[in-house]
Amino acid sequence: MPSAEPHFGLVFCGGGPAALGPIVTAARSGRLGELLDRGIALVEPGPLGPGGLAHYRIGANSLGGPFLECLDGLPDTGPFAALRDLPETRLLREHADDHPPLSVVAPFLTRLGAVVGALLEAHPRCAVFADRAEAVRLTADGVVVTTGSGRELTARRAVLATGGRPLGGYADAEVVPGLELAPHRDKVRHSSSLIDARHTPPAVRGKAVVVGGSHSAWSAVDLLLAGEADEVTVIHRTGLRLFYDGADAARADGYAFDPELDVCPLNGRVNRYGGLRGRAHELARAALGLPGADPAPVRLLRAGDPQDAEAAHKALAEADVIVMANGFEAALPPLSRADGTALTPATGPTGTVVTDRGHLVDTEGAAHPRLVAYGLGAGLAPSADIGGEPSYARRADGVWLYQHDIGEIVLDDLLNEATTGETHS
Ligand SMILES: Cc1cc2nc3c(=O)[nH]c(=O)nc-3n(C[C@H](O)[C@H](O)[C@H](O)COP(=O)(O)OP(=O)(O)OC[C@H]3O[C@@H](n4cnc5c(N)ncnc54)[C@H](O)[C@@H]3O)c2cc1C
CATH class of the missing domain: 3.50.50.60 (FAD/NAD(P)-binding domain)
Incomplete structure (x- = not known):
């Protein structure tokens, strides 16, 4: 009772x-x-x-x-x-x-x-x-x-x-029309399986693909690089969003942003909510090749960009693990x-x-x-x-x-x- x-x-x-x-x-x-x-x-x-x-x-x-x-x-x-x-x-x-x-x-x-x-x-x-x-x-x-x-x-x-x-259906998600994870679902893991110590992390050797551009995605990249992955490819949809304290700091860093859409009207910060910070910022900055960054062994592919389409399909097909960071x-x-x-x-x-x-x-x-x-x-x-x-x-x-x-x-x-x-x- x-x-x-x-x-x-x-x-x-x-x-x-x-x-x-x-x-x-x-x-x-x-x-x-x-x-x-x-x-x-x-x-x-x-x-x-x-x-x-x-x-x-x-x-x-x-x-x-x-x-x-x-x-x-x-x-x-x-x-x-x-x-x-x-x-x-x-x-x-x-x-x-x-x-x-x-x-x-x-x-x-x-x-x-x-x-x-x-x-x-x-x-x-x-x-x-x-x-x-x-x-x-x-x-x-x-x-x-x-x-x-x-x-x-x-x-x-x-x-x-x-x-x-993890958002339901992440292992079968369509990254963009025509680029689907379903054919590779057996090797898809959610980012939380790497990041959250309550899960047993997948053994990752060889080639890894991370899908997403968030803090979780780049944290997964960091963990993969620190582990035994030989090669990490990041497939992102919306471009890499980096956080800066203000527009001047972003410009000084050579970061391209939209001065209206990417700036918080309340405090002037660039990509206040969506921007990568800390270690994720460093890694993404390096992947973008911004000045002074140590080169990161990360390949960037833009989902939906016709120039990257073939490479994105190939990366998914050849990957030993695909880490989905869709939230x-x-x-x-x-x-x-x-x-x-x-x-x-x-x-x-x-x-x-x-x-x-x-x-x-x-x-x-x-x-x-x-x-x-x-x-x-x-x-x-x-x-x-x-x-x-x-x-x-x-x-x-x-x-x-x-x-x-x-x-x-x-x-x-x-x-x-x-x-x-x-x-x-
Ligand atoms: C990888 C990652 C990194 C992040 N890093 C940061 C960061 O650096 N800084 C930051 O500000 N934010 C960060 N966030 C965002 C956010 O602040 C955190 O996710 C935060 O932990 C969310 O708080 P929450 O209370 O919503 O969820 P949780 O932290 O998950 O807490 C939920 C709580 O509910 C309890 N619970 C679960 N189920 C039940 C149930 N059925 N009944 C009763 N209790 C239950 C759990 O035990 C837990 O204590 C991060 C998020 C992620 C995913």
């Missing part, structure tokens, strides 16, 4: 960077009391805070400093204050101006998560469950989350931040409607479809304000509020965003339950 639990205002499924973002945002903006008074149940089987970042064998795509910016604006006294001088924080601070290994970032996020967890546990209306959300059902006036241990947590709304899984969809637990029928989330080329406030959209196009989904695989599309380069067609995703702009959007929505005037991303 499922055990009865009190009715919460919100049940958070997942306790990774996305889930914790609005809670940290609330603490920074003096609204934590208001949020906790709603009554929060947080369901997370692992440590609170780092989520998948604890498992990625790569460096951060952000500088160390932005991970620490969440501490700015938090009260000088109280539970968050101690975070400022912990060994994990000091180590990350040493990387404020470079791209730290994620193994340095994760321990800091774990400490942050521990503080959030203690705050929830101490509040009479909140609770943390070391458990998995196995199913989420809408009811007439809320949601019921069934956990792995058989609890039934009832709440007005659910926050679905359970991370991502993620949200790894949601099964969802159902109040009448018991399945609720199937809509998925598009950039992941699970949500509105500009993070309300889940189903395959019939209906938005569900009681189901708030964001984070890996379901990021919000950049809007005028959060900026970004107009050419960026994917989702805004990142720890800083969860704790700042996206955190604000979700927090406002959770506190105000605003459900009108939204658009699908």
Whole structure:
């Protein structure tokens, strides 16, 4: 028999960077009391805070400093204050101006998560469950989350931040019309199988092809080059997007960009969201042959460019492994409607479809304000509020965003339950 639990205002499924973002945002903006008074149940089987970042064998795509910016604006006294001088924080601070290994970032996020967890546990209306959300059902006036241990947590709304899984059908994907992975599907692996230590990495010897141009794609290239691959070919669709602090820096580096479409109108950064940073930036820069870069043993092919078409087909046919880096969809637990029928989330080329406030959209196009989904695989599309380069067609995703702009959007929505005037991303 499922055990009865009190009715919460919100049940958070997942306790990774996305889930914790609005809670940290609330603490920074003096609204934590208001949020906790709603009554929060947080369901997370692992440590609170780092989520998948604890498992990625790569460096951060952000500088160390932005991970620490969440501490700015938090009260000088109280539970968050101690975070400022912990060994994990000091180590990350040493990387404020470079791209730290994620193994340095994760321990800091774990400490942050521990503080959030203690705050929830101490509040009479909140609770943390070391458990998995196995199913989420809408009811007439809320949601019921069934956990792995058989609890039934009832709440007005659910926050679905359970991370991502490879976009469905990646092994049979059509890269561009006429260039298909299906004939080679036995040698196709998703980038996460190399990057995420929870998977056994494929043994890669000989020729490797990476399909994609994202941070994950170039992180996979880095891991392949560090391993036993003899030759790496990158097949990309949209050109290589490099991040620069501003247009002058990009020009000085000899990087060609569109001064309107590739520049964020809010802060002038070039390819603010889609641009490669850190080690991925270095590698892509070298592959483009920009001045001063050490030559990278990487061949670039542009999918859809007739000049590269034959070489792309040949590379796929001859590859020993093909690494697909086409991103993620949200790894949601099964969802159902109040009448018991399945609720199937809509998925598009950039992941699970949500509105500009993070309300889940189903395959019939209906938005569900009681189901708030964001984070890996379901990021919000950049809007005028959060900026970004107009050419960026994917989702805004990142720890800083969860704790700042996206955190604000979700927090406002959770506190105000605003459900009108939204658009699908
Ligand atoms: C390879 C890679 C590198 C990245 N590097 C960076 C970076 O350097 N900087 C940056 O800012 N962003 C980075 N990101 C983007 C993003 O910030 C991270 O992916 C981040 O971990 C996403 O947070 P999340 O909470 O959405 O998902 P996750 O980190 O995956 O966390 C999901 C959480 O939900 C829990 N969970 C899963 N299923 C259930 C369930 N059924 N019930 C309850 N809990 C569940 C998990 O245990 C986990 O704790 C990277 C993304 C990728 C893919």
